[in-house]
Amino acid sequence: MRLLLIRHGQTPANVNGVLDAVVPGPGLTELGQQQADALPAALGDRGIERLFTSTMVRTQVTAAPLATALGLEPVVLPGLREIEAGDTQGRSDKVSVQTYLSTVHGWSQGDRTIRMPGAESGVEFFERYDDAVRQILETGVEVAAAFSHGAAIRTWASAAAQNTPDEFGTKRHLENTGIVEVEGSFDDGWRLIDWEGEPVGGEQLIDRTAQDPTGERF
Secondary structure, three states: OEEEEEEOOOOHHHHHOOOOOOOOOOOOOHHHHHHHHOHHHHHOOOOOOEEEEOOOHHHHHHHHHHHHHHOOOOEEOHHHOOOOOHHHOOOOOHHHHHHHHHHHHHHHOOOOOOEOOOOOEHHHHHHHHHHHHHHHHOOOOOEEEEEEOHHHHHHHHHHHEOOOOOOHHHHOOOOOOOEEEEEEEOOOEEEEEEEEOOOOOOHHHOOOOOOOOOOOOO
16 A cells, blocks of 8 residues: 655644644644645645545644545544644743654654653554554555644654664654655555655745744754
8 A cells, every 4th residue: 555644734833833732733824724725736646545634633624625626535543643742732942842852753763662751652652553554554445645743754654664764754854744655564564655845735835934843853
């Protein structure tokens, strides 16, 4: 299976550099909606057969234009949600952001037993994200798109892909509506096919002033 992991459109938290992983979370900014609206033209010919979103509003709103264009009904999978922020939720100060990112980086370096303060461990994150991807695989489609989140996509895809180091995602950015494409299965292994770090609608949809901690290099 080919799986397109699509980051949601811009949110107010992304603009202000706030760590926000509470379900259901905020919707999109005006730019975020423009990013979502650009997806049908950018992805309409990619052969996508099924769409999936997390339980968070921002993924569902981002998926809506593409779902309408393709005539598909997105399926909500809780495991696709963002890495929990725990004690750092709602914060934007340097110490909190560093705590969040260093915890995720630790998972990428191989220690999944580390727990996000007040939230999930790496073991728990990978278990629930793997479970979501398995549910996508069970549909039997050849091409699927899953709308998820910056830190979650970067962390899972880098660890799952056998042709990249596990910390690969910590060194790459993923702007809102950027796409990470992987191919394979849990039985045969996953390969990273493409890492489109910019919004797929073009450079005009990038907000270079946003203080977005989950989309930048760790």
